Amino acid sequence: MNLGTRKILDNSFTAVGMGSIVVMALALLVVLTPIVYNGVGAVFFTGTIEHRTMLYKEYGRGDSKTIEAQSATADRYRGEAYRMLSGFEAEMEGMTPEASREYRSKYAPVRAAMSSLLGPLPGDPQPMLTRFQYGQTRWEKAEEKLHDILYEKKWDYSDPTVMAKEFYVPRAEAFAGTKLAPLFGYVDKHLADMMQPQFTFYWGFFTDRSLDAHIFGGIWPEIQGTFFLAIGAMLFAFPLGVIAAVYFTEYAKEGFFTSILRSANSTLAGVPSIVFGLFGLAFFINTMKVSESKSVLAGSLTLAIMILPTIIRAAEEAILSVPKTYKEASLGLGSTKWNTIATVILPAALPGIITGGIISLGRAAGETAPIIFTAAVSVGSAIGIADVFSSPTPALSWNIYNLASEHEMASEIRHVQYGMVLSLVSIVLLLNLSAILLRAKISQKLKG
Template structure:
């Protein structure tokens, strides 16, 4: 009976421990799986023609002739859509006409001056032209169709007047006729409403298709191209086709979101047709193609990570991590050596040890502020460096952050070196220093490397300590220790808090996090490899 009980308890113990391991694996997979799945979309995705155009423009990648062919194919559709929008826009947005009138008037007065007309003659003729201009501007502003037609008729009566005959002012009448034609099928009372809706549509279309071919190159790289990814393009398409609005259906209930076809907003106008047109020709316009964008890990990115990769982020993370390890490794090992080999067990040492343990639990943002207050404002300027956030300050802060971990791991490692090694070395006449360097340290190295592995992961992934001490969201690749750097951790943080950018580039945010995880795994693998190698050598195989 007793034996049976023991047997059952042992079984339960095995089952519970195994179950906890399985649970852990399940949690790990359910956390990492979706993240890796979404992050991989930064590298594997369906690209549109705009992506290939961007790659060709910015990095000279791809076949120029082929891409040129694709661009010209899609441009036909694009130009058609923009043309439709332009025509519609003229009806509702009279700025165009007002500008034209102003231009004609200016040209007219220049012509007069050029022809040597002066004095009374000049002011008389200009006054007449000014009258026409004012009338026309009034017409453009008016919302009453009858009034507009009346004004245009009045203006047309001036045609052939000797004060303006055979001058540039003749263009006034051409313009007047053009406007009359434009407003013929137009409900002027809806002008305001149309203007707003059109602005929205134009913005979305522009995001989807990129700028028109005839307009000057936008200054921001982000504005030069339409949607580069099919998934983003589909989202934009959905936004173009459907308008979401909040509607109060019942005064007692909260507002509800409602999807309305945008085409209904423009019912009866020329613009109504472009919505089905875009939807039908979506594939022809975007030309989706499956892409493996491996350059993601090396490319620089445009502002806000809208395009491009995480090359500088990886570089920055590596620099910070390696530098921090370079600072913390000797410091940690030497401190641990003091605690194990030199310090006697007195009050001061006990306080030091307690402080180290406490330090390990301090929130990282505290280290960030400490880094700002000490390294940025005092320490680096003291040695003649600039008093601004920089790589050096950031890596020093990270080193301080992980120092407790490093000291504790090294202390354990050094303590666990068999006393007999030390005795043998001392028995041969070696001093304490030589014994430590030649015997204790090599034997403790695997354990110390465990500390390095723990520290590495922490350092590479921390955001708060570098927030004020050396990280930046945008900027060039660092040129010296005294410049700021981008990092993967800070980059994903910045996208997360940056207004709306995160929604535009979700793939990039996940991509950065997954890249960070991969980077940490790689760094750990290197450290584990070395540890295993040293361990094997110590074991004598």
């Protein structure tokens, strides 16, 4: 091959490599941008007086005098809206039965939207569920409810050749001439006065417990449960993985038995994660009885089995990358084989071993399927160290799926879903960053 052709090929491969990196970076940017943007909205947002009242009553957080003053201002403007509602209800009592029925069917969604916006209306019984005890806690949700109050959604079926199209008509037209007609313009004009919007930094999203299935509150139990499961998995898998790697590299002789073990390890690495979940349920819970039902211990053991092949492989490659002269020099000075492994080979291979371990830790933190049957619950409080042997726990990965697909108010708590995703991504990225920094520090120390 002449020099010109070689240069062309080198430049081509370089261009392809750089292009691949750019494409991967753009793909990562496309994925992470909405996660970061929406996830940050769980912590930084415009909160209403309902949010500040909820924090004070449920968590004892906030300045009582400020909240009372803002509530008094909000109640002053809300009082006029309440008078319009009660006036129209009294007006309906004097109508003919036919007119009363017609207006009541139109009035019901207005009253429901007002209750959702402002909380329980005067005369309503105290709701049992927390979600009905407060109005809209976020300003953007309050604006959505305002739209529901002002407009009624209808469908246009006039063209049979196309699908029906939705459109909105002002509700005020249906109540023209009644005592309720001024309500719509009043609420539209004084929404901010009734809700008292204010920029909010809700750091409690990471430290508070959830209320009413994550409709209010934070995600601390999920964060704590994720760490318990991931660290518990590493406590079991890391020592076993390193020991297995030492056996494969230093003690095992090539043969049928060793070949079977290596094949088993490789096969285990390719098993779908849901299979590990079913195995954990059948073996650790139903057979070994490590706990009566779901528990952090059972979930950690299941995750440990899942990440074990990765740790073995990473540790094995790290040990094999240690120069043979290190081992020969140690043995030549009279050291035993085990002492050479413990004091020379493993310390030299430590950066690679730790890197593989932390990468496996990140994977354990993000897995969902293995903990569905063994450890995770949809709603729960934070557990203590002593409870890991018998109690299940919420976890970020499982709760993200649960809130996005199975929650009855999934569309109302998108900020919680994205906040959980951002938290999980941040945890995994921090774990990988710590692996890079730890590896660099140990490598620098070994070089002296």
